[in-house]
Amino acid sequence: MRKRVNASQALSLYEEQDMNVLSLLATSIREEINGKRVWYNRNFHLEPSNVCIHRCSFCSYRRENDSEPGAWTMEPNEIREYCRTKYEPGMTEVHVVGSVHPQKDISYYYNVIDIIRSELPAEVTIKAFSAVEIDDMCRSSGKSPQEVLSELKKRGVSALPGGGAEIFNSEIRKSICPDKADAGRWLDIHRAAHKLGLRSNATMLFGHIESRENRIEHLIALRDLQDSTGGFDAFIPLLFKSANNPMSHLGEIDIIEILKTFAISRVVLDNIPHIKSYWPMLGRELCQLTLLYGADDIDGTVNNSTKIYSMAGAQESSPSMSAVDLESIAAGCGYQAAERDSFYNEVKK
Numbered sequence: 001m002r003k004r005v006n007a008s009q010a011l012s013l014y015e016e017q018d019m020n021v022l023s024l025l026a027t028s029i030r031e032e033i034n035g036k037r038v039w040y041n042r043n044f045h046l047e048p049s050n051v052c053i054h055r056c057s058f059c060s061y062r063r064e065n066d067s068e069p070g071a072w073t074m075e076p077n078e079i080r081e082y083c084r085t086k087y088e089p090g091m092t093e094v095h096v097v098g099s100v101h102p103q104k105d106i107s108y109y110y111n112v113i114d115i116i117r118s119e120l121p122a123e124v125t126i127k128a129f130s131a132v133e134i135d136d137m138c139r140s141s142g143k144s145p146q147e148v149l150s151e152l153k154k155r156g157v158s159a160l161p162g163g164g165a166e167i168f169n170s171e172i173r174k175s176i177c178p179d180k181a182d183a184g185r186w187l188d189i190h191r192a193a194h195k196l197g198l199r200s201n202a203t204m205l206f207g208h209i210e211s212r213e214n215r216i217e218h219l220i221a222l223r224d225l226q227d228s229t230g231g232f233d234a235f236i237p238l239l240f241k242s243a244n245n246p247m248s249h250l251g252e253i254d255i256i257e258i259l260k261t262f263a264i265s266r267v268v269l270d271n272i273p274h275i276k277s278y279w280p281m282l283g284r285e286l287c288q289l290t291l292l293y294g295a296d297d298i299d300g301t302v303n304n305s306t307k308i309y310s311m312a313g314a315q316e317s318s319p320s321m322s323a324v325d326l327e328s329i330a331a332g333c334g335y336q337a338a339e340r341d342s343f344y345n346e347v348k349k
């Protein structure tokens with residue numbers, strides 16, 4: 001049986017200079033859980049709006065209002081048309097995450113789900129709304145997370161994406177995203193989702209002003225919640241991209257620190273089965289390299305449907321990959337690509 005690592009052991013792993021050791025350690029865990037498989041899915045994203053009340057200093061995507069250049073807010077007919085354009089037969093998931101729009105109330109978000117459900121085949125899973133968006137729906141409607149999540153579930157949501165977690169440490173959080181749901185609230189919303197039988201993911205935004213200790217503290221908070229609910233499927237380390245945002249002056253961290261963070265996430269999160277390497281943010285080469293440092297999932301085909309990372313300077317300006325491209329990333333590392341649905345059931349071809 002594997003031994004659980006504590007915070008100080010995790011910190012010593014960061015100090016480990018031999019990258020082969022970290023690679024071997026993370027790989028032995030990823031292979032114990034996932035064998036030689038690298039998971040991917042066929043999916044598209046829907047980002048209904050980028051007009052947001054929150055002023056997160058890492059965000060290159062937000063706009064203050066609908067008249068600002070680069071702002072968008074999709075109305076129902078545009079969402080319908082967008083689903084028709086982006087959906088392709090064989091897709092199994094739509095990933096929905098946007099913003100907290102100052103003038104949209106809960107009925108707008110419910111309607112987004114109703115439109116998606118009526119446009120897409122029943123076998124397409126709706127993975128919708130980050131905990132920050134759910135928190136806002138609760139605030140504007142006076143409802144509890146349980147009530148909002150139950151209603152979303154009734155309308156067709158089966159899973160929550162992992163966004164909005166950023167970094168849980170309260171000092172860092174106050175500095176980079178002062179006015180949004182705090183760590184306790186983010187965790188409570190995921191706890192409530194898991195209780196209702198919804199699956200979810202978790203993220204961590206790293207490579208800005210946080211320390212290694214802050215990252216480890218974040219991972220341990222996720223591990224603790226997973227011990228009690230078992231509802232997280234995947235953890236996604238999100239590398240801070242520095243273009244066009246108020247933290248641009250920080251630049252980006254080096255590749256060794258990125259790979260260490262993937263490996264240490266794999267080791268600390270011994271109860272979360274999947275570590276996702278999100279290629280639209282990392283680019284294809286770095287995504288492939290993370291497969292040797294604990295990652296087992298490379299997300300999906302995406303079909304040029306997300307702007308969050310291209311607006312922040314990611315190389316992939318119109319992210320799209322075929323199943324064949326995704327399979328060759330896995331094969332290059334000696335792994336076998338396996339298509340999955342949103343719940344990691346293998347999709348047989």
Ligand code: V47
Pocket residue numbers: 058059060097130160161162163164165166201202203204205236238239240241242245278308312
């Ligand atoms: O919460 C925003 C991050 C997140 C930047 O669940 C940035 O499968 C880096 O949650 N540099 C939203 N990151 C995206 C998200 C996600 C992505 C992929 C898969 C899944 C999943 C979830 O994007 C935000 C924030 O942490 N983000 N701006 C930036 N400049």
